[in-house]
Amino acid sequence: MAADNAQAIVIRTVPFSETSAVVTLFTREFGKLRALAKGAWRQKSAFDAALDLLSSCQVLVFRKSSDGLDLLAEARLESRFRVGSSLLAFHGGMYVAELLDVLTADADPQTELFDNAEKTLRELSDYDGHDDQIQTLVIRTELEMLRMAGHAPMLKGCAECGMLLENRGRTAFGMLDGGSLCIGCRRGKRSVVSVSTDAMQALLSLAESENSWRTLAVSDAIRGEMRAIMNTYFAHLVGRRLKIAPLLLSSLRSRKTRSS
Ligand SMILES: [Zn+2]
Structure with missing residues (x-):
């Protein structure tokens, strides 16, 4: 051996x-x-x-x-991963580990995925910034990992027919179809959610730019909406809810309760 x-x-x-x-x-x-x-x-x-x-x-x-x-x-x-002042940063790190586990098969080398995960863990270790940025960093990491694993959600065009979607009002997002759906293609589809324009724009910005997570200015409601979309998307992809996913969502909700 x-x-x-x-x-x-x-x-x-x-x-x-x-x-x-x-x-x-x-x-x-x-x-x-x-x-x-x-x-x-x-x-x-x-x-x-x-x-x-x-x-x-x-x-x-x-x-x-x-x-x-x-x-x-x-x-x-x-x-070593250092747990700093933010519990959410630690949950974010645990979530990256869970994603690596569920998105890969044994003994299947994926260098880009490794480098991406390691970079995110370095950001989250001993994190002393704002929790809002952790949420957007985690979503950026998820979108990158999905792309590398061949499961990137379609955000600009219809996942079914490829038609470019005009940016007006809410977008139908097919969890089983892998992203946005045009009016024609959404008919009769199961597991379709309606996504706000702002959330679609924010997801697109996170998917397309390496550093937009640092400066993306969105409301707590939009952050929560994106988090819920990602949780549901992964649940459909993997066939079950991920373990850490609810902790990421509950941190947004508990903050909302505190500030109201
Ligand atoms: Zn279509």
Whole structure:
């Protein structure tokens, strides 16, 4: 069995026996791997803090050729995810890990996806800015990840016939069809929601510009609407609600309650 070096993000850890762990890693070189880390939770472990959730690390892993678990031989911490003053930033980080898990198959390398996720985690680590920007950064990251996974929602044209949609009033958004629908194509479709013009414009701006999340000025209502659209879109894509998704939405709602 040959050992491989890889750059990895720790996206899940599950206890295995008293002192070991099964670690899910998203690696730049090999995609998602599940590896046994023997003695990971001993006080003097060879892995130290490298296997903390959302850490970036260099790993040495013995890859199994069959379906079994890989064996993690070494993990060296490169950067740890620091929880700063914003709980939402931590939830955002956890959500990125969940997206990596659900959007990829095992051992399917996706370098661009790795780089995108790592960049977002670096932004969210020890975050000391405004929570509004975390919401828009997370949506920007989701739209990028969807694009890389081949599931980018159509925001400009009709997802069914490709017709360019005129920007007037609300847009029909087909969750099962992958985006906007023209009047003709929306007939008889299931799981169609009506999206405001402002939310469509904001989504488009986040999808098209790398840095618009930093300056996008939208109301809490529009942020909430975008969050709800993304949650529903992923639920249809994956076949279930994502675990962290409600936490992102509830942070918007709890703020609304506090300010009213
Ligand atoms: Zn159409």
